Amino acid sequence: MSPPAPILSLRHVSHEYGTGANRDLVLSDISLDVTANDVVALLGPSGCGKSTLMRMLTGLITPSKGEVFHHGTPLHGIAAGVAMVFQNFALFPWLTVRGNVLLAVEHLPPAERDAKVDRILATVGLGAYESTYPRELSGGMKQRVGIARALVASPEVLCMDEPFSALDVLTAETLRNELARLLTDKTNPLRTMILVTHNIDEAVELATRIVVLAANPGRVDQIVANPLPYPRDSKSPAFAAAVENLHRILTHTTLPDAPAGAADTGKVIIPVDETHHRIAPVTIPAVNAGEVLGLLARLPAEAIDIFDIAERLGRDFGSVVNLVKAAELLELVRTPGQDVLITDFGRQVLAASTLDQKKLLREKILKLKIFELLIRLINVQEDKTLTDDTLLAELRALLPHEKPRVIFRTLVNWGRFAEIIQHDQRSHQMRLFTRKGPRVLVGPGASGA
Amino acid sequence: MVPNEPRPELRRTSLWSDLLVIGLFAATLLGALNVEAEWRAPLTAAAPIDLSPSVLPLYALYSLARSWLAYGLSLVFTILIASWAFYDLRARRLILPALDVLQSIPVLGFLPGLVLALVAIFPHNNVGLELACIVMIFTGQVWNMAFSYYDSLQGVPAEHRNLARLYDFSGWQRFWRVELPFGTQSLVYNSMVSMAGGWFFLSITEAFQLGDQDFRLPGIGSYMSVAIAQGNVPAQIYGVIAMGVVIVTVDRLIWWPLVRWSKKFNLDDFAGSSSGDSGPGKVALWLARSASLQRISLAWNTLTNALLRRRHAPHAVDDSASATRGPSRFWRWVANIAFALLLALGGYAVVRLGLLIAKLDVVDWLEIATSTSYTTLRVFAALAFSVLWAVPVGVWLGLNPAYARRLQPFIQFAASFPAPMIYPWVLTLVAAVGGTLGWGAIPLIVLGTQWYVLFNVVSAASAIPNDVRSCAAIMGLSGVRRWTRYLLPAIAPGLVTGCITAAGGAWNATIVAEYVRSGNSLVQTTGLGAYISRATNAGDYPQLAAGVIVMAVLVVLINRLVWKKLQALANERCRFG
The missing domain is CATH 1.20.5 (Single alpha-helices involved in coiled-coils or other helix-helix interfaces)
Incomplete structure (x- = not known):
């Protein structure tokens, strides 16, 4: 049996947002096929371009480079037979539930159209709500309308953009199970789906293939086949093994086991001229410094799996990985494999007073190459004042593959937290922090006046 | 689009309701016939105005017809120009500044060109003059609607735009189903404001003098202007009452139901519960x-x-084929030609105006300079006075929504009543305390513009988050500190927006406030507004052009150099959330 021709495929696709100096490369050289009966999950940390990738497959976005094929022919405009479910539902508040669903099939003759709408509303459990307006519905019900609207036209491919992430955990679980049941339903012709998610369990429960993406710039890290038969039991050992496997891959993708002491970080030396050298620092993860301390407080004494932390905190693993990376950079934790272990220094920080915490972290942060660079940059300015634009230009030159604005925000956040710099948001410049006089408590409105 | 089950209270039909509906239709038809007869009558440049109160219903009908036709024109223009600016990046760079300039041109700036051109086109009946009047009212209505609709277009969520593309909506469907519904709420609100703006200059747009020729169209505005010119106080009172009745009726029968209906397009409470009313x-x-x-x-x-209804399955036609490329090329050409026309029109206007004002000499410019400085002082004095009373009252109302709800209909009425109709009365008061028009023009300007400040302050104050209110109360902020630390910063964005609108209105109001007919006499004072009015009446087009240009340039400059910066500052520092 020859393999079926892919419904949608990407060939060496890259994409950039913005123009000129503000250009950000979001996706780099991606090739991917979606064949009939494929349920493809696009899994990866935030900012890896999952949603952009899916919008390219539907034709909503035309890639800057590379080609998109639909049934073997180059795609121009929107791919026919594609339906989409949106993260924030994208319902029309002035149309009833029925009116919203009707939009997708209004070209059909009235009898056929009404029959289809009735059937799909019953399927997703909205039969009693057809003349209700969306604002009267809960989030879960709204997304059911979104799903009904997508399914009613019997699409060839269903695209779902983080369909459950705007819902609470229990509602999301219910909807996910119903979607899984739909996939096993023999009478339902839809077998092809593309699902953007950052939830590993969701991917394992629904997908036949899981595309793990890496960030900065977004690229395919690995494609994992997931041949478990439907219906999938999330408590079965096979399911757990698949989840475990993905954990390993994601840890490897996002948290490589390279020797990563803070002092060694990124010793790339760029000679500027004979006397000056520039050090290209490795970037710092985009998290708030305060959150790192919060993570530390929630860590148990013994080692804990990074995915268990994500579950405990109720956050997606991508953001937890960033937090752990930041903590590791500051030597607060170690990460053997996919475990996280608090260090002695971490314990010391945890036990310290707020003021001492800042002092301890300040020492570590000052050792980071990127802060060495920042301080040097401030000091070479004539008035010891660095403008935002100068720093942004510098970051763009040093770290061409990163998003300079994101790093900039993180630098300012950490620098302010550790009382290394003070940043004036109005004049868009920063200088080294100097404490003046005793602290005074100010009244409300002082910041606004 | 969905045959809804009728609400339970509607299943029973009522004959009385039927009769009322039929009555309304008949009245509209009768009114239309009347208006049509007036339009087709042989051209009478200065229609004789009867001051007996019995003609007022007919006059009210004529004025209403003009206002609504102008409003219809405004709506069509708004949608076309805003959509064009939104979809055509090149045209946007021209359209937005042009709208900005146009909205600062006082109505008299459009008057001579419109009247002369349209009367020349329709020399034998009243159509030309009526059209000129309608377009003048239109120039008082359209600009804020255009800006608000453009903002709504910018605000349509990306997900909904994507959805429209996935379901292969045509431009027409996208407009009716996505863009217009998203813009409805702000469009309805701005329509109310615009309608009031159109009424404001009614006594000018219906009765004016151009050189040695008098123009008068039958209507409430011309009724008032004749009553004022003759010093006929009872007739003035009848006119004011008729105007009040018209405003209240339009408000109740059209705007209130429209506002209620437009709440269905509210996107803010989309996530929350349904709002009560x-x-x-x-x-x-x-x-x-x-x-x-x-x-x-x-x-x-x-x-x-x-x-x-979309007639074909989405994307059933091959997108790569000529199906989409053909029309898109066609539309590109239409856009190109329209853009060229726009440029040509702008260029022509600039050249003509340049030639006109080249005729002025130094003495004229000196006079304009003096007048302008007086008027600038008056505008800012009027603004200061409005802020002085509207801020405390607006904050009080905003923080006490119960009073605000009770007072709202009255404030709304006062705001939409065309102030120039009672100028002679106010001037009598001013004269009674020994003031002259030089000072008296200030309260006249205030009468028209204070409401913009008040409305914006009320809405800003009522939007102060409850937590912040509680916090201020707990900390016991009082007196000066309560205002400087809490209330003024909290309402700053709204206050600045109100001031921008009020200042724009104030500049335009000077053309009626500095040049007032009262009784048999004409009262005027030194000022740019009086200069423009005088030039119009004398038919001195170079002076008129110069006066209008100076005013427009000044308004745009002050907007750019003062107000926009203040607005940016207020929005950056004083916004909640």
Whole structure:
């Protein structure tokens, strides 16, 4: 049996947002096929371009480079037979539930159209709500309308953009199970789906293939086949093994086991001229410094799996990985494999007073190459004042593959937290922090006046 | 689009409702016939105005017809120009500044060109003069609507735009189903403001003098201007009452139901619970019991459904084929030609105006400079006075919504009443305390513009988050500190927006406030507004052009250099959330 021709495929696709100096490369050289009966999950940390990738497959976005094929022919405009479910539902508040669903099939003759709408509303459990307006519905019900609207036209491919992430955990679980049941339903012709998610369990429960993406710039890290038969039991050992496997891959993708002491970080030396050298620092993860301390407080004494932390905190693993990376950079934790272990220094920080915490972290942060660079940059300015634009230009030159604005925000956040710099948001410049006089408590409105 | 089950209270139809609906239709038809007869009558440049109160209903009808036709024109223009600016990046760079300049041109700036051109086109009947009047009212209505609709277009969520593309909506469908509904709420609100703006200059747009020729169209505005010119106080009172009745009726019959209806397009409470007073009001429910109206609305639904329905499966036609490229190339050409026309028109206007004002000498410019400085002082004095009373009152109302709700109809009435109609009365008061028009023009300007400040302050104050209010109360902020630390910063964005609108209105109001007919005498004072009015009456087009240009340039400059910066500052520092 020859393999079926892919419904949608990407060939060496890259994409950039913005123009000129503000250009950000979001996706780099991606090739991917979606064949009939494929349920493809696009899994990866935030900012890896999952949603952009899916919008390219539907034709909503035309890639800057590379080609998109639909049934073997180059795609121009929107791919026919594609339906989409949106993260924030994208319902029309002035149309009833029925009116919203009707939009997708209004070209059909009235009898056929009404029959289809009735059937799909019953399927997703909205039969009693057809003349209700969306604002009267809960989030879960709204997304059911979104799903009904997508399914009613019997699409060839269903695209779902983080369909459950705007819902609470229990509602999301219910909807996910119903979607899984739909996939096993023999009478339902839809077998092809593309699902953007950052939830590993969701991917394992629904997908036949899981595309793990890496960030900065977004690229395919690995494609994992997931041949478990439907219906999938999330408590079965096979399911757990698949989840475990993905954990390993994601840890490897996002948290490589390279020797990563803070002092060694990124010793790339760029000679500027004979006397000056520039050090290209490795970037710092985009998290708030305060959150790192919060993570530390929630860590148990013994080692804990990074995915268990994500579950405990109720956050997606991508953001937890960033937090752990930041903590590791500051030597607060170690990460053997996919475990996280608090260090002695971490314990010391945890036990310290707020003021001492800042002092301890300040020492570590000052050792980071990127802060060495920042301080040097401030000091070479004539008035010891660095403008935002100068720093942004510098970051763009040093770290061409990163998003300079994101790093900039993180630098300012950490620098302010550790009382290394003070940043004036109005004049868009920063200088080294100097404490003046005793602290005074100010009244409300002082910041606004 | 969906044949909804009728609400339970509508299942029973009522004959009385039917009669009312039929009555309304008949009245509209009769009114239309009357207006049509007046339009087709042989051209009478200065229609004789009868001051007996019995003609007022007919005059009110004429004025209403003009206002609504102008409003219809404004709506069409708004949608076309805003959509063009939104979809054509090149045109946007020209359209937005042009709208900005146009909205600062006082109505008299458009008057001579419109009147002379349109009367020349229709020399034998009243159509030309009527059209000129309508377009003048239009220039008082359209600009804020255009800006608000452009903002709504910018605000349509990306997900909904994507959805429209996935379902292969045509431009027409996208407009009716996505863009217009998203813009409805702010469009309705701005329409109310615009309608008041159109009424404001009614006594000028219906009765004016151009050189040695008098122009008068029958209507409430010209009734008032004749009553004022003759010093006929009873007639003035009748006129004011008629105007008040018209405003209240339009408010109750059209705007209130529209505002209620437009709440269905509210996107803010999309996530929350349904708000209490959306949906049809009492009058609408009662009307809806009419069987004939129900039949009409059903027919309307079927019709719009048939017109709007997509007829083919989404993307069934091959997108790469000529199907989409053909029209898109066609539209590109239309856009190119329209853009060229726009440029040519702008260029022509600049050249003509340049030639006109080249005729002025130094003495003229000196006079303009003196007048301008007086008027600038008056505008800012009027603004300062408005802020001085509207801020405390607005904050109080905003923090006490119960009073605000009770007072709102009165404030709304006062705001939409055309202030120039009572200028002579105010001037009598000013004269009684020994003031001259030089000072008296300030309260006249205030009469028209204070409401913009008040409205914006009320809405800003009522939007102060509850937590912040509680915090201020707990900390015991009081006196000066309460204002400087808490209230003034909290309302700053709204206050600045109110001031921008009020200042724009104030500049335009000077043309009526500095040049007032009262009784048999004409009172005027040194000022740019009086200069423009005088030039119009004398038919001195170079002076008129120069006066209008100076005013427009000044308004735009002050907007750019002062107000926009203040607004940016207020929005950056004083916004909650």
